[in-house]
Amino acid sequence: LSAPALSFHHDQDALLRYYSACGRYKEKEKNKAEWMTESQQYLTGKVMKQVVVKLGRRLGLDISPYDAVTLHVLCSLEVLLPRLTPHSDFCSLFRDEEMFVTAYYQDLLRYAGKLMPEVVDASCILWQDALRFLNKSQGGVSLKFAHTETIFPLLEHVGYLTEPMKGSNLSLTDRQFFGDLTPLASNFFLVAMQCPDSQETTIQAFLNERPIELSRCGTPCSLNKLLEVFPPSGCDFVAICQETLPTNYLIGAGLAVIVLGELVRRRVII
16 A cells, blocks of 8 residues: 555545534524523523532531532543543542433533534535545545534434433443543544445444444445435535535645455545
8 A cells, every 4th residue: 555645635624514504503502691591591400409409518517509510620620631640539529320310411512502403404515525526536545533512413413412411411431421422532423435346335333443324325235325314415515504605615634545455445435
């Protein structure tokens, strides 16, 4: 295999930060009183109050729900710096089931703030960029790097996130949290495969190197069906966001490399 040729364009924010280019989303995000309603109800609800009382007894202090969440954040920061803090004093204040409660509050905030319909729909420009690459490329890899805020709406757009987050959900120990789906160095990619004796291209989606099913297409899914389920005509950024489509939204990073196998030829987009 020859050494890959790397072509990288720095100006790809308009594609990867599609939410920042969506006027309707930015306007709704400013109205925190509206989209934070459910998370605030959860913060002041019965389950959180029980955690606050228990933490207060251990500390010998009268604390608020905001204090409990702050302690959880400080615990998270200590866990991120294991060499500097081999033992987390803040984490030791919590029992596991109590951390589920404070973590779920933070997830509710992120869910309501980052998965508004406008931003989920706007992620279609990144998805269509992926489909164009798979449909036109004769091999190679398209790589793009961003943050959780880019991946999560896209997962909702393609139908992978099927369980809505509600403050009334009290079964927390057996559910997936945001950190489970998009941990540090998380990734989402598609692999296109074509067997030597077939002209059909099939697509397998992966989240954090594990195969996942696209609810509207199955697994694996033929490329033709994927293009049928997600037609370019269904992605109208201007109508979704009431914003002019960024002129540079197609610019991205490309890694020209073809991986050959005995049975399968693969094309990958990340």
